[in-house]
Structures are given as structure tokens and as C-alpha cells.
Amino acid sequence: MHHSTHVFPALSTQLTGQSLVSHAGLSVLSNFLNALDFQRVCEDRFSQFVPATAAHRSGRILGALALSLAAGGEQATDIDQLRAAPGLFGPVASDATVSRFMSRIKEQPDAFAYGFATMTRTLRSKVWAASGPRNPARLATPADPLIIDIDASLVHVHSEKEFSAGTYKGGYGFSPMIAMADYGKTNGTGEVLAVHLRPGNRGANSAASHIEVLNQALAQLPDDFYDERGNLRGEKILVRTDSAGSSREFLHYLDSLGIQFSTSYSLPVIKERFIRWIDEKKYWEPALNAGGDQRDDAWVIDASKVIELKDYPAGTRIYLRAEPLHPGAKATLFDTDGNRVTAFLTNSPRFNVAFLDARHRARGRCENRIKTLKSTGLGKLPYWSFASNQAWAVLAMLALNLVAWLQLAVLPGGHEASVWDVKRWRYRLFSMAGKVVSGGRQRRLLIPEKAPEARLLCQLHEGIGALFQRWRHGELAA
Known part of the structure; x- marks a missing residue:
């Protein structure tokens, strides 16, 4: 047997x-x-x-x-x-x-939205104050501001829901705009400040949507970001976005609030001599990796004197980064020496090129927060009503933030x-x-x-x- x-x-x-x-x-x-x-x-x-x-x-x-x-x-x-x-x-x-x-x-969607916004601001102020020397509000300075990442994402649905629509990727659902606080990797994973649910056919490069979610996020910040008259201390905040947030309208709005920005930028078609100048890496300096060490295969440079920026806020500068093309990537007009050239705009008071580039590239952390937000409820909106799904989205934000607050204060x-x-x-x-x-x-x-x-x-x-x-x-x- x-x-x-x-x-x-x-x-x-x-x-x-x-x-x-x-x-x-x-x-x-x-x-x-x-x-x-x-x-x-x-x-x-x-x-x-x-x-x-x-x-x-x-x-x-x-x-x-x-x-x-x-x-x-x-x-x-x-x-x-x-x-x-x-x-x-x-x-x-x-x-x-x-x-x-x-x-x-x-x-009563407006009453709930207002109540939830004021509730989370109260809780956030309480938790940040309890975090002592790691309080993001007290650590924020013009040289090292609190970073607010803004990005859009897609949430696909498989049934008819109010205000759902087709997406640019051929799917169907919603395109929420999300504002997130990144107060440094050593202080935790960061948190979500605002979720603005939108129909799926709304573009990611909408200045109006960026302004709307930014205002919601700014309303969530504790009193440390406002003076005794209630005016925003914009110099203590930096807004970081991808190229969808580089519209002149949005950047001028940030400038009017005194807020710093760091946003990816799509290079325009420029003259051939500029492309040849880009190839001359002797004018560039080494880029930094995530740990702050120099890389020997990536370079950055301030190109503000070579590439003209028109109708952007005063003090806006453009920086270029060159690094080897990823395997299988197709070269563009500027990628003439085997390196991918990308650009970002900033009005930061700091001029250390490698530091500014490394800080901007850390924007990738917001992708992890969006993924986490979807796994805590945003990824599956269960209701037909748009107002109910918006409420569900902010509940997902609260679930994520409870864990982030534990990491920060406990x-x-x-x-x-x-x-x-x-x-x-x-x-x-x-x-x-x-x-x-x-x-x-x-x-x-x-x-x-x-x-x-x-x-x-x-x-x-x-x-x-x-x-x-x-x-x-x-x-x-x-």
C-alpha cells in the first residue's frame, strides 16, 4: 500500500x-x-x-x-x-x-465634501504637530520646501456609471486628478491631500483641473503654511508635475501665489546648432542618482541662456538631462548621440543643477502613492452615483493617510x-x-x-x- x-x-x-x-x-x-x-x-x-x-x-x-x-x-x-x-x-x-x-x-455632496475636507485638515494638523522634529510643516523652508506632486491617472470601470466616459487609452471610466505630499523618503511614504474625480475623457493637461486640485490641497495644509493674516506662505511649497502641468496658465497661477514649481517640459523643435550644442557634453555636469552619488553616464545642464522661454513667469529656467536610451527606445530629433534628452522647468531659488534634477526625478515616488491609493479603494469605484464615488475616493485617501500618519508620528x-x-x-x-x-x-x-x-x-x-x-x-x- x-x-x-x-x-x-x-x-x-x-x-x-x-x-x-x-x-x-x-x-x-x-x-x-x-x-x-x-x-x-x-x-x-x-x-x-x-x-x-x-x-x-x-x-x-x-x-x-x-x-x-x-x-x-x-x-x-x-x-x-x-x-x-x-x-x-x-x-x-x-x-x-x-x-x-x-x-x-x-x-448632499457639497456638505459632505466640505465636512470631510475640514475633518482631514484637523486630523493632519494634529498628527503633523505630534511628529515633533519630523513635522513636514516646520521642516519646510524656501530652500527645502514641502513638495506637492500633482498627477492624473485612469480608473477603468466595467459598467455604466454617472459621468464615466471613454479614455485616451481606449478604456472607459474616470480620470481623477490627485495631489500628494512628499515630505521626504526618510519620513515615510508620503500622503494624499486631495482627489478630484473627473470623467475619463478629461485631459491630463487641463490647467483648470490642476488649479482645482491644487486649491483643494492647499486648503489641507496646517496653519504653519499661513501667516497671521491667513495669507499663504507660498515660498515654503514646491509643486512638482509631469509635462501636463507645464501650461503657462497653471505656472502663472503658481507664480501669483508665490509657489515654487518643478515641471517636466516637452522640448520644442529648435535649430540644428542647438542640437549640436546639446551633443557637446563637455559643457554639462554629472547627474546624481537617488542616493546622491554622481553618475558617469548621465549629465545635466542649465539651458536657460540657449533655449528661449516666452510668456512664462519671470525667473523660470529650463534644465536639460541626458542619459543613455533605454533598450528598445526610439530616438527623437534631439537624441543624436545615443542619449535621451529631457527637460524640466523650475523657478526654485536654488541653482545647483544636479540637485534640482535629482529632486525633480524623485517625482516617480508619486506613482507608488497612486498605485497604493488604487489598492485602498480608488481602483474600484462601486457606485453608480458620481457623488458617491467621489466620497468613496476620499475614503480611500483616508485609509492610505492613516497608514502614512502612523509612519510619520508613531x-x-x-x-x-x-x-x-x-x-x-x-x-x-x-x-x-x-x-x-x-x-x-x-x-x-x-x-x-x-x-x-x-x-x-x-x-x-x-x-x-x-x-x-x-x-x-x-x-x-x-
């Missing part, structure tokens, strides 16, 4: 009434929301969206949706994962209650988890199993001692508890 050899242990399965929790690691985010006094802030902004006698208040509904999206949920009904663990997450609203809440949002500087994206948080921490037990008139959450991130979970809980006590006793500005 032959005996089969199993790859893994084969266990019989049976049901149990024990208080087992499959997403015990999410307790980090639920405790963080409690420490932020999320319930009170939501009640102040959204009390009109729930009946006065309702047991499930707005904070509990929005908090459960944000936790579900952070854990990987894709629609409102996925909060049943939280409903299965009342000992850890408390009573969770039913699907019908959430549906009625979203219907009220659809009826984790110590340099911790390996400070650069994790949400998917890694889910696999390493949020999906951790546990068991709720009672004893001595207290309930406790038991976590496997051998779980790889058990120490990180305890460290986060301790950090959140310390922050809560400091907020409670007024040691930190709210």
Missing part, C-alpha cells in the same frame, strides 16, 4: 464559538482613530447624515469603511470582516445602514516599516491573527508570540497610547 506524502499538514476543520480574530493587526488603526478623537470630529462634521437617535454614528460608519479599505476591502459590504469580530471592533453598522448613509451623501525615524506600502502592511501586520479573552474585568487581545511582526504591533500600540496621553493632557497642539 502506498502512502501519499503531503506538502503541508492536512488538518480536519470544524467550527468554534471562540473569539478568534483574523484581522487583529487592524487594532493598530482602530486605536489610532480612537487616539485622534475621530468619533467627536466626525460627529461635529457629519451629524446631519445620520438620524439623531441612530446607534451607529457617522464616526463609527466612516471609521469602519476606512479600516475595511486599509485591510484590502473593495466595496462597502466588505466591512462584514469587522462585523465578525465585535470583541475587537465593537458593533459595526449593517450593510443597509451604510447604504442609507451613502445615499444621504449623494443628496514609528521612530529610520524604522524599516516607515517605507512599507499598504500591501505590505496588510500582509505583515493587518492580517495577523489573534484571540480576544476576558479576565479580571478586562478584555485583552492575545497575539502569537512567534508572529514575525508581533513586536512591531506592540511597539505601535505603545506609541499610540503615549500619543493619546499627550493629546489628552494638552502637551501637543491639537
Whole structure:
């Protein structure tokens, strides 16, 4: 008789009434929301969206949706994962209650948008103030400003939804414009300031859309970016975009606010002698890589005296970068010596060519934030109503930002988890199993001692508890 050899242990399965929790690691985010006094802030902004006698208040509904999206949920009904663990997450609203809440949002979209914007600004101000020496607002200076990345993306849908339209890639859906804060790789992964949902046929190079999402983002910044009269201190901010944001209208708008900019630029057709000048690399200087070291196969140069810029804001300069063509890439008119030549515009008060180039190329980090935002809810808009989908988009933003705020205010500087994206948080921490037990008139959450991130979970809980006590006793500005 032959005996089969199993790859893994084969266990019989049976049901149990024990208080087992499959997403015990999410307790980090639920405790963080409690420490932020999320319930009170939501009640102040959204009390009109729930009946006065309702047991499930707005904070509990929005908090459960944000936790579900952070854990990987894709629609409102996925909060049943939280409903299965009342000992850890408390009573969770039913699907019908959430549906009625979203219907009220659809009826009052402007009220919800204003309430959500003021709520997130309050929470952001509180978290940034608690981050101490890593506070992005206090670190921002004209020489090293806070960077706001603006970029458009495509969200494809597979059914008819309000205001959905065909996209330039032949798909169908929406083209949201997104503004994100990048406050340095050493301080975390950055966060999202605003999401402006648009029909799929809206172009990425719309100056009006750039201005709209920028204004939403600026309204999210704490008071440190405004003077005593409420005027924006634009010199402490740098807006970074791809070539879609290089329109004269948008750059003049930034200049009127005193904001710095760094935007990719499509080179115009220029005379042959300029192309020959570009080939003379003896006038160029080495570019820097992401670590700040010089590269021996890439060069940068200030071309402001050679390439004329017309009708751009005063002080706008153009910089060129040359690097080897990628395998399979087709050469353009300017790529005559085997190098791809690209350009960007800036009005920054700094003139270190290699530094400006490296800072502009770091714009690639915003692509990771957009990918993460899509994985926390933006990638699958579940409603037919445009207003409801816009509300879903900002809930996805809140889910992403909760993790970013943890990295900024709770984790110590340099911790390996400070650069994790949400998917890694889910696999390493949020999906951790546990068991709720009672004893001595207290309930406790038991976590496997051998779980790889058990120490990180305890460290986060301790950090959140310390922050809560400091907020409670007024040691930190709210």
C-alpha cells in the first residue's frame, strides 16, 4: 500500500464559538482613530447624515469603511470582516445602514465634501504637530520646501456609471486628478491631500483641473503654511508635475501665489546648432542618482541662456538631462548621440543643477502613492452615483493617510516599516491573527508570540497610547 506524502499538514476543520480574530493587526488603526478623537470630529462634521437617535454614528460608519479599505476591502459590504469580530471592533453598522448613509451623501455632496475636507485638515494638523522634529510643516523652508506632486491617472470601470466616459487609452471610466505630499523618503511614504474625480475623457493637461486640485490641497495644509493674516506662505511649497502641468496658465497661477514649481517640459523643435550644442557634453555636469552619488553616464545642464522661454513667469529656467536610451527606445530629433534628452522647468531659488534634477526625478515616488491609493479603494469605484464615488475616493485617501500618519508620528525615524506600502502592511501586520479573552474585568487581545511582526504591533500600540496621553493632557497642539 502506498502512502501519499503531503506538502503541508492536512488538518480536519470544524467550527468554534471562540473569539478568534483574523484581522487583529487592524487594532493598530482602530486605536489610532480612537487616539485622534475621530468619533467627536466626525460627529461635529457629519451629524446631519445620520438620524439623531441612530446607534451607529457617522464616526463609527466612516471609521469602519476606512479600516475595511486599509485591510484590502473593495466595496462597502466588505466591512462584514469587522462585523465578525465585535470583541475587537465593537458593533459595526449593517450593510443597509451604510447604504442609507451613502445615499444621504449623494443628496448632499457639497456638505459632505466640505465636512470631510475640514475633518482631514484637523486630523493632519494634529498628527503633523505630534511628529515633533519630523513635522513636514516646520521642516519646510524656501530652500527645502514641502513638495506637492500633482498627477492624473485612469480608473477603468466595467459598467455604466454617472459621468464615466471613454479614455485616451481606449478604456472607459474616470480620470481623477490627485495631489500628494512628499515630505521626504526618510519620513515615510508620503500622503494624499486631495482627489478630484473627473470623467475619463478629461485631459491630463487641463490647467483648470490642476488649479482645482491644487486649491483643494492647499486648503489641507496646517496653519504653519499661513501667516497671521491667513495669507499663504507660498515660498515654503514646491509643486512638482509631469509635462501636463507645464501650461503657462497653471505656472502663472503658481507664480501669483508665490509657489515654487518643478515641471517636466516637452522640448520644442529648435535649430540644428542647438542640437549640436546639446551633443557637446563637455559643457554639462554629472547627474546624481537617488542616493546622491554622481553618475558617469548621465549629465545635466542649465539651458536657460540657449533655449528661449516666452510668456512664462519671470525667473523660470529650463534644465536639460541626458542619459543613455533605454533598450528598445526610439530616438527623437534631439537624441543624436545615443542619449535621451529631457527637460524640466523650475523657478526654485536654488541653482545647483544636479540637485534640482535629482529632486525633480524623485517625482516617480508619486506613482507608488497612486498605485497604493488604487489598492485602498480608488481602483474600484462601486457606485453608480458620481457623488458617491467621489466620497468613496476620499475614503480611500483616508485609509492610505492613516497608514502614512502612523509612519510619520508613531514609528521612530529610520524604522524599516516607515517605507512599507499598504500591501505590505496588510500582509505583515493587518492580517495577523489573534484571540480576544476576558479576565479580571478586562478584555485583552492575545497575539502569537512567534508572529514575525508581533513586536512591531506592540511597539505601535505603545506609541499610540503615549500619543493619546499627550493629546489628552494638552502637551501637543491639537
